[in-house]
Each structure stands twice: as C-alpha cells, then as structure tokens.
Amino acid sequence: MFGLVDCNNFYASCERLFRPDLREKPVVVLSNNDGCVIARSNEAKKLNIPMGAVAFKFKQMFKENNVHVFSSNYPLYGDMSERVMNILSQYTPDIEIYSIDEAFLQFNGYEKHFELRQHCLEMKQKVEQWTSIPISIGLAETKALSKIANRVAKKFPKQTKGVHIIDTEEKRVKALKWIEIGDVWGIGGRYARKLRSININTAYDFTQLHPQWVKKNMTVVGLRLHRDLNGHKTLRLDEEVKEKKNIATTRSFAKDLENYDDVRERVSTFAVECAKKLRKQNSYCGYVIVFLSTNRHKSQDKQYSRSIVITLPYASNINHDLNTYAICGLSRIFKKGYKYKRAGVIVGNITPMRSKQLTFFDNQKENMQSLMGAVDRINTRYHKDIIKMATQNPARTWVMRQERLSPNYTTRLTDILKVR
DNA sequence: TCTGGGGTCCTAGGACCC
DNA sequence: TCTGGGGTCCTAGGACCC
Numbered sequence: 413m414f415g416l417v418d419c420n421n422f423y424a425s426c427e428r429l430f431r432p433d434l435r436e437k438p439v440v441v442l443s444n445n446d447g448c449v450i451a452r453s454n455e456a457k458k459l460n461i462p463m464g465a466v467a468f469k470f471k472q473m474f475k476e477n478n479v480h481v482f483s484s485n486y487p488l489y490g491d492m493s494e495r496v497m498n499i500l501s502q503y504t505p506d507i508e509i510y511s512i513d514e515a516f517l518q519f520n521g522y523e524k525h526f527e528l529r530q531h532c533l534e535m536k537q538k539v540e541q542w543t544s545i546p547i548s549i550g551l552a553e554t555k556a557l558s559k560i561a562n563r564v565a566k567k568f569p570k571q572t573k574g575v576h577i578i579d580t581e582e583k584r585v586k587a588l589k590w591i592e593i594g595d596v597w598g599i600g601g602r603y604a605r606k607l608r609s610i611n612i613n614t615a616y617d618f619t620q621l622h623p624q625w626v627k628k629n630m631t632v633v634g635l636r637l638h639r640d641l642n643g644h645k646t647l648r649l650d651e652e653v654k655e656k657k658n659i660a661t662t663r664s665f666a667k668d669l670e671n672y673d674d675v676r677e678r679v680s681t682f683a684v685e686c687a688k689k690l691r692k693q694n695s696y697c698g699y700v701i702v703f704l705s706t707n708r709h710k711s712q713d714k715q716y717s718r719s720i721v722i723t724l725p726y727a728s729n730i731n732h733d734l735n736t737y738a739i740c741g742l743s744r745i746f747k748k749g750y751k752y753k754r755a756g757v758i759v760g761n762i763t764p765m766r767s768k769q770l771t772f773f774d775n776q777k778e779n780m781q782s783l784m785g786a787v788d789r790i791n792t793r794y795h796k797d798i799i800k801m802a803t804q805n806p807a808r809t810w811v812m813r814q815e816r817l818s819p820n821y822t823t824r825l826t827d828i829l830k831v832r
Numbered sequence: 833t834c835t836g837g838g839g840t841c842c843t844a845g846g847a848c849c850c
Numbered sequence: 851t852c853t854g855g856g857g858t859c860c861t862a863g864g865a866c867c868c
Contacts, residue, residue: 445836510867630865631865661838707835
C-alpha cells in the first residue's frame with residue numbers, strides 16, 4: 413500500500429505553533445514581497461479568501477475580519493517540515509519526501525502485523541503531539557489513488573478522522589466519481605479544459621478513456637496516471653534524494669527598476685546566490701541563464717521580456733565566474749527605456765564536483781575553492797552575506813518587502829521563545 | 833505602491849555523425 | 851524517373867507539481 417501524508421494548511425499551521433492565541437482564528441501567509449496569499453487556515457478559507465488573492469486588494473477585508481497576516485518565513489517552515497518527515501520515517505523505512513509538506517510512504521508486508529488504518533491514526537497523532545502540525549493521510553494501492561484518498565480524508569475530517577483508505581473496488585469507484593477532473597494530481601488547467609470539452613468531468617470518466625487516446629493527447633505522463641488510477645501500479649516510490657538539475661534564484665522587485673546598474677546589482681546577487689546553492693550540494697554548473705522582464709500586469713507600460721543562455725568555458729560554482737558570465741548575459745539583453753519588475757539567474761547542466769571535466773585551458777585555480785569555503789563559513793556565521801562581490805553594492809540594501817515576518821522560533825537562538 | 837518562486841518531465845524537430 | 855538507413859545530441863516549448 414501507498415500512503416500520502418499531507419500537512420494541513422502547512423504554512424498557516426506553522427505560524428500558529430508559537431501563537432496559541434491564533435488557534436481557531438483566520439490566518440493567511442503571503443508570498444515573497446508580500447504579494448499574494450499562498451496559505452490559508454480553515455477559518456480563512458471559510459471567509460472565502462481565495463488562493464493567490466492579491467494582498468493589497470484584500471487589505472481592508474483582512475482588517476474587517478481580523479485576519480492575521482504573515483510574510484513567508486521559510487527557515488521556520490523548512491525546519492518544521494524536517495521534524496514532521498523525521499517522525500514519519502519512524503513508521504516505515506520507505507518514504508519519498510515529495511515536497512515541503514507532503515510525503516509518500518510505502519507499507520510492504522504490514523498487513524501481517526498491523527491494521528494499517530490504525531497504524532496511520534497513531535502516526536498522525538504522534539506528528540500532532542510532537543509538532544502541533546495537523547496532517548491528513550490517504551492510503552491506496554497506487555500513488556495516484558493514495559493522492560485521491562488523501563483528498564477524501566481532508567474533505568471529510570469528521571467521518572475519516574483524517575485517514576482514508578481505498579482498499580476495495582467499490583471505494584475506488586466512489587472516490588473517482590466524487591473527484592472533479594481538475595482536482596486530479598497530474599491534470600492541470602490545460603488538460604482539465606480539454607477533457608471537459610469532451611465531457612470528461614470526473615476522475616472516473618478519465619479512467620474510462622481509451623489508453624491510446626490518453627497516450628496520443630497527454631503523452632506517456634498521462635498514460636501512467638491513467639494506469640495508476642485504474643489500479644495498475646505504475647508510478648513508483650522515489651526514495652533517492654537527487655541532485656538538482658537546475659537551480660534558480662529569481663525575484664520580483666519591490667519597485668520598478670529602469671537603470672542598468674540597479675538591475676545589474678540584482679543579477680549579481682542572484683548569480684552569487686546560485687553559486688552558493690551549487691556549493692551546498694557539491695556541484696558545478698555548465699551554463700547560466702539570465703532573464704529579465706517588465707511588469708506584465710501593467711498593460712499600459714511597454715512590455716519587454718528576454719532571456720539568454722551563457723555556456724561557461726568550464727564547469728564552475730565560483731562566485732566570481734557565475735557573476736561575470738551572468739552580467740555578461742545581462743549586458744546583452746538589457747534595453748534602456750523599460751520599467752523592469754523581475755529578473756533571475758538559473759544555472760543548469762549541473763555536474764557533481766567529484767567528476768569535474770577539465771579543459772585544455774581556462775581551468776580555474778585550485779585555491780578558489782578554499783576561498784569560497786572561507787566566504788561561506790564567514791557568511792554563515794554572521795547570518796547575512798557580509799562578504800559580497802563588488803558588483804553587489806553594499807550601500808544598497810535591497811530588502812524584500814516582509815512587513816509581517818514571524819520570528820525564526822526554531823532555527824535562531826535569539827528568536828527562541830521566552831517563558832517567564 | 834502593490835500580482836511569488838522553484839522545480840520536473842516529455843516531445844518534436846533540427847543539426848550532426850557514419 | 852531518379853539520391854539510404856540508422857543513429858545521437860541539443861533545444862524550445864508545453865505540460866505539470868507544490
């Protein structure tokens with residue numbers, strides 16, 4: 413059996429951990445730059461605050477309804493996620509951490525020793541006791557079905573106590589007929605529209621389609637889903653923690669930027685951040701992509717958006733290298749006369765450091781790695797990046813708009829809760 | 833004033849090889 | 851009238867996820 417564990421309203425639940433006064437109160441968490449709503453407590457959902465609601469448009473509404481608003485606090489969420497995953501992995505060795513708030517579990521041979529539903533109820537209770545994060549669990553014979561079982565558990569908490577198991581054909585059909593096509597894992601907006609246009613409205617309708625039609629119109633990805641939903645184990649548990657294939661650092665700016673130097677400063681910072689992420693996973697990258705764009709929401713402004721790929725002469729993860737090539741890319745795509753809203757650096761063709769391909773010339777100097785090591789250690793110790801590239805103007809402190817940031821309760825000594 | 837950020841996989845088609 | 855067959859690699863674009 414597969415189990416899918418999903419933390420309920422994860423970010424909002426994290427914000428409530430150290431704020432017992434917020435229990436049963438509407439809580440929302442905003443995206444970077446406090447742009448839009450990305451998590452809502454049940455009470456906030458009841459107020460009909462939609463996912464993705466634009467924060468400034470709802471300001472008044474939040475005030476009138478005493479909605480507690482938070483900026484996103486990723487150190488807190490990341491740490492709580494790790495704690496939850498650790499508890500889950502005590503219940504089965506077979507676990508795939510699928511996202512910050514979700515994990516697939518596999519239970520092989522448990523039926524001989526455990527009543528699975530009971531086992532999961534205990535697991536759920538343990539997670540809630542140790543972390544205060546409420547979770548829902550879906551169980552079924554395939555991954556895609558466990559995902560659907562999870563939705564049932566979440567939608568009917570009273571009847572299911574947060575754990576739903578699809579273990580009969582009758583339950584499978586019932587769940588598939590209940591779930592709308594657009595809510596199925598793997599069916600996004602485009603496919604949902606296409607399927608509805610041929611009168612496929614539920615997951616069940618989808619399972620009745622001919623496999624060849626699915627393959628032709630939705631590629632093998634759709635076909636795998638089709639098989640999985642029909643109860644044929646197709647998608648497998650992916651336990652391996654893989655090195656990333658791409659790493660990105662991208663941001664919207666709090667204000668529009670028009671000057672080349674201002675945009676260059678941002679791109680420089682993004683490039684250095686990418687280099688840092690690469691070193692953290694012991695990899696090099698082979699190319700750097702730089703992109704920039706104007707504000708697509710302001711249709712009255714002239715629009716411009718471009719990206720460029722710069723292939724490095726040798727694989728690298730050195731601040732200086734990535735910075736140089738990123739700026740070189742920017743200089744080729746930057747055009748004067750536009751109001752820029754967003755830019756980013758993406759690195760790719762990532763290879764592990766242990767298998768570095770040397771070139772005839774241009775090999776980076778040995779001592780650069782030790783220099784980067786020292787920079788990382790110093791920057792970690794002082795919490796912020798006190799050593800920067802000169803292109804990252806230290807006088808300019810670009811801060812993200814984070815007006816309602818909670819403390820790093822669990823990851824920073826100075827933020828630990830005081831108990832008098 | 834104000835609309836997020838970071839990922840993956842698959843396919844078709846072009847360029848190239850012998 | 852008329853010019854093979856079998857490959858690989860790379861990239862852009864389209865779909866999806868949380």
